[in-house]
Amino acid sequence: MTATAVPPRPRSTADPGRPGLGALLEDLVRAHRPTRALGSVPGSIPHLAEVDHTRFGIAVAMASGEVFEAGDAAVPFSVQSISKVFSLALALGHDGGSGLWSRVHREPSGTAFNSLVQLEAERGIPRNPFINAGALVVTDHLIDAVGDASGEVLRLLAAPSGRGAVNEDAFAAELARSGRNLALAHLLADLGNLRNPADAVVHHYVRQCSVEMSCADVARAGLFLADDGVGPGGRVVSPAVAKRLGAVMLTCGMYDAAGEFAYRVGLPSKSGVGGGILAIVPGVCAVCVWSPRLDAHGNSIAGAAALAELAERTGWSIF
Numbered sequence: 001m002t003a004t005a006v007p008p009r010p011r012s013t014a015d016p017g018r019p020g021l022g023a024l025l026e027d028l029v030r031a032h033r034p035t036r037a038l039g040s041v042p043g044s045i046p047h048l049a050e051v052d053h054t055r056f057g058i059a060v061a062m063a064s065g066e067v068f069e070a071g072d073a074a075v076p077f078s079v080q081s082i083s084k085v086f087s088l089a090l091a092l093g094h095d096g097g098s099g100l101w102s103r104v105h106r107e108p109s110g111t112a113f114n115s116l117v118q119l120e121a122e123r124g125i126p127r128n129p130f131i132n133a134g135a136l137v138v139t140d141h142l143i144d145a146v147g148d149a150s151g152e153v154l155r156l157l158a159a160p161s162g163r164g165a166v167n168e169d170a171f172a173a174e175l176a177r178s179g180r181n182l183a184l185a186h187l188l189a190d191l192g193n194l195r196n197p198a199d200a201v202v203h204h205y206v207r208q209c210s211v212e213m214s215c216a217d218v219a220r221a222g223l224f225l226a227d228d229g230v231g232p233g234g235r236v237v238s239p240a241v242a243k244r245l246g247a248v249m250l251t252c253g254m255y256d257a258a259g260e261f262a263y264r265v266g267l268p269s270k271s272g273v274g275g276g277i278l279a280i281v282p283g284v285c286a287v288c289v290w291s292p293r294l295d296a297h298g299n300s301i302a303g304a305a306a307l308a309e310l311a312e313r314t315g316w317s318i319f
């Protein structure tokens, strides 16, 4: 019997190349930079209410090393929940997922990212690592593994660019209004799914959310997710972990709008209430878009629209 070679997994080979991609990003800035303050900004993070609603940046970090940028792609913004991908990558890197996945599920939540009700009903096992309850469990896990969990997340985010820092004022302001995240942490503890003190876990979690970086630097930092676990500075996670991170991003990365976003854009993505979205084109590139005004789910209105057009015009949807 002759062995039949397994055909390679088809990947998107679409790559508009230079100058095509640069011109396309400029088009997206012209088409999607907001002129009116539509939607909202989160009330619990005062710092985010001050950001100019006309901000719009987009950057694409190619696996080949090139980075394309347009609009406000060099302006630092608050990464917020985008940081959850990086803390999950670190936590999985430390135990391969065996211990962590018994403490948090991998299903879309279908409820608000900061819901307490679902956590109570499901006896302290959060639906996924990208809702706040799940991210608190990941942070708790990471504290056990490395101690300075938020410091490690910042190091991973900043590694490719050498840039990125906690905005200390924003951190202090959000920490002072963290009643809901503290409630989630105490409920987790009460239900036996927190090992460290609730306030220490919330401290590290809010600190990693308060990191500020530009679209170009977030795209560089996220490249390992698109390139089998290897980033600009070397291997971050195994190919198997990179694949799983992409799966969780696709199903759970856009809060309870993950289904709609997969339909419109078709890329594993993670958004943050700072208005950023990190999207992955497996084998090709990482994209980061930022515009601060949010829809009712907490996703950037202009960012999601721009990613939909980018996926349409490049053929980069994974489907």
Ligand SMILES: NC(=O)CC[C@H](N)C(=O)O
Binding pocket: 080, 081, 082, 113, 114, 132, 174, 181, 206, 209, 271, 272, 273, 274, 298
């Ligand atoms: N979804 C988000 O980006 C939320 C992050 C924010 N720091 C919070 O905990 O509420």
